Every structure is written in C-alpha cells, then in structure tokens.
Amino acid sequence: MSASVKDNLIGKAAVLEGLPEHPAVRAILAWKPEALEDAKFDHGELTLTIASDKIRSAAATVQAAGYNFFEDVTAVDWFPSSPRFQLSYHIVSHPYKERIRLRVLVDGEAPSVESITSVWPSANFYEREVFDLFGIRFEGHPDLRRIMMPDEWQGHPLRKDYPVEGYR
Amino acid sequence: MNPANTILEAPAATGSHDQHMILNMGPQHPAMHGVLRLVVEIDGEIVVRLQPEIGYLHTGIEKTCEAKFYHQIVPLTDRLDYLSPMANNLCYCLAVEKLLGLEIPEKAQWLRVLLAELTRLNSHLIWLGTHAMDIGALTVFLYTFREREEILRIFEGLSGQRMMTSYIRIGGLAMEPPLDFFDRVQGFIRTFPEKIDEYSNLLTGNPIFRNRLKGVGILSAADAIALGVTGPNMRGSGVDFDLRRDMPYSGYEKFQFKVPIATEGDCWARYLIRLIEMRESVKMIQQALDGMPEGLIKADAPKIVLPDREKMKTQMEALIHHFKIVTEGFAVPAGEVYQGIESPRGQMGYYIVSDGTAKPYRVHFRNPSFATLQAIETMCKGRMLADVIAVVGSIDIVLGEIDR
Numbered sequence: 001m002s003a004s005v006k007d008n009l010i011g012k013a014a015v016l017e018g019l020p021e022h023p024a025v026r027a028i029l030a031w032k033p034e035a036l037e038d039a040k041f042d043h044g045e046l047t048l049t050i051a052s053d054k055i056r057s058a059a060a061t062v063q064a065a066g067y068n069f070f071e072d073v074t075a076v077d078w079f080p081s082s083p084r085f086q087l088s089y090h091i092v093s094h095p096y097k098e099r100i101r102l103r104v105l106v107d108g109e110a111p112s113v114e115s116i117t118s119v120w121p122s123a124n125f126y127e128r129e130v131f132d133l134f135g136i137r138f139e140g141h142p143d144l145r146r147i148m149m150p151d152e153w154q155g156h157p158l159r160k161d162y163p164v165e166g167y168r
Numbered sequence: 169m170n171p172a173n174t175i176l177e178a179p180a181a182t183g184s185h186d187q188h189m190i191l192n193m194g195p196q197h198p199a200m201h202g203v204l205r206l207v208v209e210i211d212g213e214i215v216v217r218l219q220p221e222i223g224y225l226h227t228g229i230e231k232t233c234e235a236k237f238y239h240q241i242v243p244l245t246d247r248l249d250y251l252s253p254m255a256n257n258l259c260y261c262l263a264v265e266k267l268l269g270l271e272i273p274e275k276a277q278w279l280r281v282l283l284a285e286l287t288r289l290n291s292h293l294i295w296l297g298t299h300a301m302d303i304g305a306l307t308v309f310l311y312t313f314r315e316r317e318e319i320l321r322i323f324e325g326l327s328g329q330r331m332m333t334s335y336i337r338i339g340g341l342a343m344e345p346p347l348d349f350f351d352r353v354q355g356f357i358r359t360f361p362e363k364i365d366e367y368s369n370l371l372t373g374n375p376i377f378r379n380r381l382k383g384v385g386i387l388s389a390a391d392a393i394a395l396g397v398t399g400p401n402m403r404g405s406g407v408d409f410d411l412r413r414d415m416p417y418s419g420y421e422k423f424q425f426k427v428p429i430a431t432e433g434d435c436w437a438r439y440l441i442r443l444i445e446m447r448e449s450v451k452m453i454q455q456a457l458d459g460m461p462e463g464l465i466k467a468d469a470p471k472i473v474l475p476d477r478e479k480m481k482t483q484m485e486a487l488i489h490h491f492k493i494v495t496e497g498f499a500v501p502a503g504e505v506y507q508g509i510e511s512p513r514g515q516m517g518y519y520i521v522s523d524g525t526a527k528p529y530r531v532h533f534r535n536p537s538f539a540t541l542q543a544i545e546t547m548c549k550g551r552m553l554a555d556v557i558a559v560v561g562s563i564d565i566v567l568g569e570i571d572r
Contacts, residue, residue: 043266043505069393069409071508072534076521088519090506090534094407097414101506122396125542133230148226148571157231164235 008042015039015046022046023093024100027065028058038103047101055104056114056140059089063119067093067100070120073127075134079160084108085136089116106136115141133158187211191553195224199302199557202567206544206556213553218545225571233531237497238264239338239474241531245518246332248533249569251294254280254287255511256569257336262417263507263518264338267500268472275463276340277419282456283326283336284418284509285449286353289360290319291512291564292442292449299439299561300371303380308370315356315363322352339473340466354457357450364446371439381435385547385559388433395546396539399514400441401563405433411510418509422459423452435562442564472498497526513537513564535569 009018019025019041028036028048035058038049050058059070072090089102106113115138116123127138128147135156138144146153155162194205203224209217229248233241245256258280265272272280297312320330325346327335335342371377387397392405402409410427412420428444430437466473474493475486492498502524508517514536521530540563547559 042503045506047504070396071515072506072517072519072532074519074530074532074534076504076530088504088506090517090519092508092515094409094414099415099506099508101504120396121394122539122542125538146223148223150223157228164231 008040010040010042012036012039015041019046023065023096024048024062024067027061031057031061037105045099045101047103049103049105052104052106052113055087055089055102056116056119058102059091059116059119062091062100062102066095067091069094070116070122071099073116073123073130075130075136075158077134077158077160079108082108085111085134087113087130087136110137111135112137112139114139115144117141132156135159188216193556195221199560201298201560201565204541204560204565204567204570206560208548208553208556210553215548215551215553215556218548218556220541220544222541222567222570225567227572229572230531230533233528235527237526238500238528239493239497241528242337243332243334245533246334247568248535248572249291249511249513249516249537249566250331251566252287252291252512253331253333254283254336255291255509255516257334258284258418259507259509259511259516259518261336261338262509263505263520264500265467266505266507267503267520267522268338268469269501270339270467270469270472272340272418272467273464274419274461276465276467278456278460279341279345279465280336280418281420281423282353282453282460285452285456286319286322288449288512289446289453290316290323292446293319295442295512295561295564296367299564300377302557302561303377305371305374305377308367311363311366311370315360318356322349322356325349325352337466337473339469340464343476344465350457350460353453357453357457360450361447364443364450368443372443378436380555380558381439381562383434383436384551384555385435385562386433387543387547389431391543391546392433395543397514397543397563398536398539399510399512400445401438401514401540401543403428404430404438404441406431411508411515415508417507423455425452435558438562438564499524499526500528508534511536513566513569514540533569533572535572537563537565537567538570540565541570 009015035051035054040047069092071092076086083105085106087104092099127141130136131144132146132148188209188211191208191210194200195203205221207219229244245260246253248256293312293316297309300308323333324330327333387405389406392402408429413427425448428441430441470489475490479486480490500522502522504521506519508515517534519532520528523529548556
C-alpha cells in the first residue's frame with residue numbers, strides 16, 4: 001500500500017490519487033466508477049461509499065477482487081440529518097490480510113436497501129438484526145424477521161428517536 | 169452460486185409433512201450453553217431442518233453504550249462474552265485508542281497479550297469441560313474447572329474480580345499487577361501442559377468420545393467462509409486465517425506461535441485445534457513473561473487516563489483531572505473505527521462511531537458466536553438428533569455475546 005497508516009485521505013479524489021493500486025478501489029472503478037460516491041482513508045481503514053441501489057453488485061465485485069470474508073453489517077442513525085441512515089459493511093480479505101468498509105446512505109422514509117445474502121449468506125443474521133433494531137428493510141432477504149426483540153414488538157430500539165425512558 | 173445457499177432455500181417449518189415432527193430444544197436445556205432455542209424439524213431421528221431462535225438475553229447493551237461515557241463502557245463489555253472478559257475489554261479499548269490516536273506503553277501491550285492468552289486458556293477450559301460433559305465424559309469437567317479456578321484466582325489478585333475483570337482500560341491497564349502476579353502465572357503455565365496431556369489422555373483415546381465427534385458436524389471451508397464462521401471453527405475447516413498472525417494488534421507481531429489447521433471440518437477437528445491452541449497460548453504466555461519490558465502500564469494522557477490513587481491525593485492537577493474524567497468524560501474526535509481481534513471464539517470486532525462528544529454516537533459489537541450460529545443447520549442437517557448436542561458443544565458459543 002502506498003499510503004502509510006498516518007496519512008488521512010478524505011474525499012474521493014484524494015483516495016483515487018493516494019491509493020490507485022488498492023485492489024478494492026481498482027475493482028470498483030473497473031466495474032462502475034459512478035457507483036463510488038465518496039471515499040476516505042483514515043485510522044488505517046478504507047471506506048468506500050457506494051450508491052444505495054448498487055450495494056449488492058458492489059459486494060459481488062469486491063468479493064471477486066479478493067475481499068472474500070464478510071464480517072459485519074450494521075447501521076448508524078443520523079437522525080435528524082438527511083439521509084438518515086448509514087449502513088457499514090465490513091469485509092475482510094484473507095489473501096490481502098486487510099479490511100475495507102463499504103458505506104451506504106439510506107433515506108429515512110421507508111428505508112430499504114438490497115440484501116447481500118445472495119453474495120454472502122452470512123449476512124442473513126446481521127441484516128435481520130439491522131431490520132429489527134433500525135427498521136431498515138433488506139429487499140431479497142430470505143427470512144426478514146425480528147431476531148433480538150419479540151416478534152410482536154413495536155418500534156425499532158436503536159433508532160435515535162426511540163424513547164429511552166417512561167412508559168410506551 | 170455459493171454452496172451454503174441451502175440454508176436460505178429451506179422451506180418454512182410448517183409441520184405439514186405428516187411424518188415430520190417439530191421439536192423444541194431450549195431455551196432451558198442443559199446442553200444449550202445458556203438460553204439458545206433450537207427449533208428442530210425431525211424425520212424419525214434425522215434432522216431435516218434446524219432454526220436457531222435467539223434474543224432471550226437481549227439487554228440492549230449497544231443502546232446503553234450511547235448513554236455512557238467512553239470509560240463507562242468497559243464494564244459493559246465484560247458482560248458480552250462473560251467467559252473471556254479480557255478479550256472484550258481489549259477489543260473495546262483498542263478501538264477507542266485508535267480513534268483517539270493514543271500510543272500505549274510497551275509493557276501494557278505485553279501484559280495485554282499475556283492476559284488475552286490467559287483468557288483464551290480460561291475460555292477453552294470451560295469449552296472443553298462442558299463439551300465433554302455434553303458428550304457424557306463427566307470427569308474432564310472437574311479437571312478443567314480445577315485449572316480454571318487458578319486462572320480466576322490470578323484474575324482476582326489482578327483486578328479484584330474473578331470474572332468481570334474490567335482490567336484493561338482505555339490508555340493502558342487499571343493498575344500495576346500485584347507483586348506475586350508473574351510468579352503465579354509462571355507457576356501455572358509450568359504445570360499446565362501436563363494438565364492438557366491429562367485431558368487428552370482422558371478424551372483423545374476414548375472410543376465413545378471419538379465416535380461421537382468424528383465425522384460429525386462437517387463444515388467445508390467454502391461453507392465456513394460463506395456462513396461467517398471464524399476462529400477455531402473456521403481453522404478446523406481448513407481456512408488458514410488468524411487475526412493475531414495476519415492482522416496483528418497490540419504487539420502480537422512480536423510473538424512466535426503456530427496457528428493450527430485441520431481440514432476435516434468435523435467436531436473432532438475442532439476439538440484437536442483447540443487443544444493445540446491451548447498449548448500455543450502457553451508458549452505465548454511464556455514469551456510474554458520472559459520478554460516483559462520495564463516501564464509504565466498507562467499512557468501519558470492525563471485527560472484520558474485516570475490518575476493513580478496516590479497522585480490524586482497529593483497533586484492538585486491529578487485531582488482535577490480525576491474529577492473531570494469521572495464527571496464529564498473526555499471528548500473523542502469525530503470519526504468511525506472498526507477494531508478486530510481474535511477472541512477465543514473467533515473474530516471479534518467493535519465498531520465505534522463518534523460525533524466528537526464524550527459519549528459514543530454508536531457502538532456495535534461483531535461477536536463471533538452470532539455468525540457461527542448460522543452454520544449450525546449446515547452442520548446438523550441429515551444427521552441424528554443426538555449429534556446436535558455434539559455440534560452445539562463443539563462450536564463453543566456464548567449466548568451473552570450473541571444476544572447482547
């Protein structure tokens with residue numbers, strides 16, 4: 001890698017200039033440059049922001065580029081900002097011994113994004129968890145049910161506007 | 169297509185097949201290692217379908233974290249994987265330190281490695297005891313808990329707590345280890361390899377234990393990757409990856425150790441891998457004891473690390489810093505980090521998002537058992553119902569970290 005851990009590259013242009021040989025960046029550019037909305041490299045971690053309707057193909061692209069192990073997906077609620085939700089996918093490469101983060105921004109109105117379970121079946125529980133606790137739907141998920149909370153539960157507890165005290 | 173897509177294409181358990189029966193195992197079941205519930209569809213004694221139901225221990229720790237100062241979260245992390253508290257503490261502290269850009273003194277790093285490996289022994293001992301007990305070899309349980317007791321006593325001397333240690337803190341360690349700490353650890357690991365031989369003598373040649381595990385719960389390497397299985401379970405399936413060696417943290421690159429691999433992918437392979445891992449951990453603890461550097465155990469960051477008790481009572485600045493940290497916390501620069509470590513159960517990763525205040529905006533725990541649970545169906549399908557017990561025991565799950 002050309003950039004050392006100390007360097008912070010903020011913005012798509014800086015990352016494309018600083019890490020042109022990075023296998024994940026190269027793969028995304030070779031596949032669909034317009035799908036890459038933003039990028040940053042800080043704390044030694046590469047974050048690629050992907051257009052929200054292309055996450056499944058982007059996941060398949062980085063998988064083919066050697067990022068073979070899906071580790072985690074979770075959400076962040078930026079309420080009341082817009083777009084409200086951020087999804088962070090963490091993917092590890094066994095050959096490169098490295099981790100990347102794919103980021104997707106989702107609107108707060110009926111949030112929904114493509115499921116990546118067809119690329120990595122291991123995303124199954126993680127997407128169910130995000131659905132349960134944030135209320136983001138994953139289209140194409142085989143079994144989108146609540147996983148932590150009881151099935152009849154109302155609301156999504158990890159949202160920032162979910163009341164944390166008093167009776168509901 | 170991925171080979172593990174079978175888990176996705178299985179039909180819903182409706183009970184419509186006349187000869188099939190839906191059997192509910194757990195959440196209160198002695199072999200479910202906590203409060204795991206398995207909905208098993210069986211044809212006679214053959215498992216047709218298996219669905220884990222979780223959430224019985226869900227306490228909303230991630231939500232609680234958003235209302236706490238950064239240093240107040242350390243005790244919460246103990247309670248995730250309560251069998252390896254030091255691994256949780258370490259992962260959380262490394263993540264916050266990464267966000268803060270904090271340099272940790274070398275002695276603290278070496279002690280952290282020592283404690284992480286001691287925790288691995290602790291966790292593997294419980295796994296071995298309970299796994300053997302599930303299979304019916306009751307004696308081993310008593311032996312492993314005898315050794316675990318010594319580790320817990322070492323932890324107690326170190327932190328005042330046997331299980332919920334909270335000893336690894338942001339910026340270093342809670343306090344200097346007691347005077348007899350290194351001698352006790354040395355004494356423990358001097359005799360421990362013989363104890364592993366003892367377990368091995370009881371189990372490895374035991375024909376019942378062997379028959380219950382060999383060829384049972386097979387997970388291929390491709391399935392292990394597709395289903396997110398990590399740690400000893402993944403290495404038992406022939407995937408050669410260990411974060412301690414491949415993406416080192418906290419000074420692991422300075423240690424020499426082997427990463428055991430087996431290709432069979434059955435319960436027996438996972439059993440052998442963990443036995444070898446225990447031996448490797450002993451070697452690493454010995455290296456840590458031999459090469460333990462001199463120096464401080466806390467970073468020089470008075471606004472982040474709590475001052476020593478002695479200083480607090482004699483120096484004005486220390487008292488002020490103590491008061492400020494405890495009442496207001498410390499601001500962490502805005503940003504997001506993900507820190508992965510190799511916990512006894514596999515790849516643990518903490519994801520922290522900061523908005524620049526003294527409380528984290530979002531904390532997420534990637535715990536290895538949660539993903540490993542997805543692979544149970546693949547391992548059990550088409551096998552006898554009794555093998556489910558062997559499989560659940562062999563993958564070494566902790567429900568505290570699954571449900572969070």
